[in-house]
């Protein structure tokens with residue numbers, strides 16, 4: 001059964017919208033349309049003099065690549081045209097960006113994740129989630145974003161790789177849509193994605209070995225005995241491969257990043273909802289990642305995500 005392969009994302013959204021408010025599907029359409037514009041920039045990167053760095057550093061203390069800045073401007077400008085979006089929080093902005101005073105939803109974004117790979121043509125991506133604005137009786141404030149991952153209404157990413165693909169959960173399963181440049185549409189190519197039962201890969205930056213706790217060193221040694229190593233330093237690319245082929249991604253805390261490196265609201269929460277809706281599991285080591293409630297916009301957490309058995313084994317390691 002083709003499960004609707006070839007259906008455009010907008011047709012799919014209209015069908016799925018039965019369970020969604022019209023306003024929420026308007027927000028999703030804005031985000032996906034904005035990513036379509038980023039796709040153009042990423043694909044032209046080598047030609048349109050957008051490679052390289054801007055000379056600025058972001059709130060994370062990371063060098064801002066030109067494409068980072070361009071992607072952030074594109075997606076924020078696009079989202080702000082949607083009157084359903086009350087505010088936006090992105091990796092590139094220290095504070096939240098206020099939107100429509102009557103907006104119902106909040107959006108969290110990593111406009112171009114994996115940006116350190118931009119100049120070497122490795123897969124990068126836009127990570128996004130949509131949340132409900134807690135209170136409409138007062139202006140939006142930053143603490144409105146500090147919600148547990150279980151509160152997400154929509155989670156997804158666009159990977160700009162050998163093809164551009166949207167992977168999204170709108171409330172039930174996870175579906176993948178591949179961009180058809182000829183038609184200018186995202187078409188359903190991976191209906192009802194489920195992480196394979198048998199993992200193939202483990203993904204971790206072994207350059208951090210000497211900074212890990214002994215339990216993590218032992219764990220990774222055991223993974224080496226069973227799985228193949230695949231790590232490209234771009235969360236969207238590493239996650240996407242493991243989602244489709246089966247595997248475990250680890251970014252543990254270490255002496256350089258004692259709270260972990262990945263940002264909860266716009267990296268970990270999004271990928272955790274996608275993984276769990278695809279039959280996998282996500283954890284910070286001390287609790288299921290979706291149950292974590294951040295206390296700051298750019299809070300970082302340790303992150304383990306992928307096959308359920310593999311993540312449960314990691315949780316047992318921390319519990320022992």
Ligand code: P6P
Nearest residue numbers: 113114115116205233234235236
């Ligand atoms: P490291 C990219 O900057 C990023 O936030 C994620 O996309 C990626 O998983 C991680 O950092 C890579 O970090 O320390 O291995 O280079």
